[in-house]
Amino acid sequence: MAKYDKKRIGELIDGTLEFYQLKDMMTSHKDPERFEIYREVLQDRVSWDDPILLPYGLHLYIVQKANGDRIVKCDCGHEFCDYRENWKLQARIFVRDTEEKMNEIYPKLMSPDPEWQVIREYYCPSCATQLEVEAVPPWYPIILDFEPDIDTFYNEWIKKPLPTVK
Ligand SMILES: [Zn+2]
Known part of the structure; x- marks a missing residue:
């Protein structure tokens, strides 16, 4: 049973929690449903249906496309590229x-x-x-911040099936 509901996780994302609530959340055990609720809250907030696999910044997500591609997408719907390429x-x-x-x-x-x-x-x-x-520095290359291992995250860390295209 998840300790926090969608409303509370939404407040966490918006930064509107009282400090004592935040402290309680940070110092207690992470319930296994937490990521799924977090993911659902993010999904409810975007206007498109591609399942969010992982948040990738404040406005970016890695999403699953119906053809199997995993791409970086903006919350406005703009699609950048394969998540292993550099969206920047x-x-x-x-x-x-x-x-x-x-x-x-x-x-x-x-x-x-x-x-x-x-x-x-x-x-x-x-x-x-x-x-x-x-x-x-001016000569510094435009580097890709990180390339998450999505399958390992789902299969071994949170032990959940990957969200699929409906
Ligand atoms: Zn955008």
């Missing part, structure tokens, strides 16, 4: 690489030196939501 290469990228662009977000003289560090902002091409921000 298909995002709109804004690079803050001058003092002028830095000063849009930093006070004057408080910004990083763009010769040494730039800020890359990644946006969804469809809904323009900011998906990721990274501060890196």
Whole structure:
């Protein structure tokens, strides 16, 4: 039996829990249904039907397509690519690489030196939501943050069947 219902997990995602509730949740045993409820709450919040396999950031998910593909998808419905490829290469990228662009977000003289560090902002091409921000040296490659082992997660960690296309 799950200790927390969808309403409570939704509040966890929204950050609207009282601290004592959050502390209780963090310090108690994780009930085995927790991930499934979390996944269902996320699924209820998107307008499309592709089953969410894993959340992949604040607005991104790895979803199961009917043809067997597992792709990265934005909550607006924009589909990026296979989850093993780098979705960032298909995002709109804004690079803050001058003092002028830095000063849009930093006070004057408080910004990083763009010769040494730039800020890359990644946006969804469809809904323009900011998906990721990274501060890196200018020559740094656009790296894939992580490549989860989805099958191991379901089969060995949470021991649940993978969500399937209805
Ligand atoms: Zn989007």
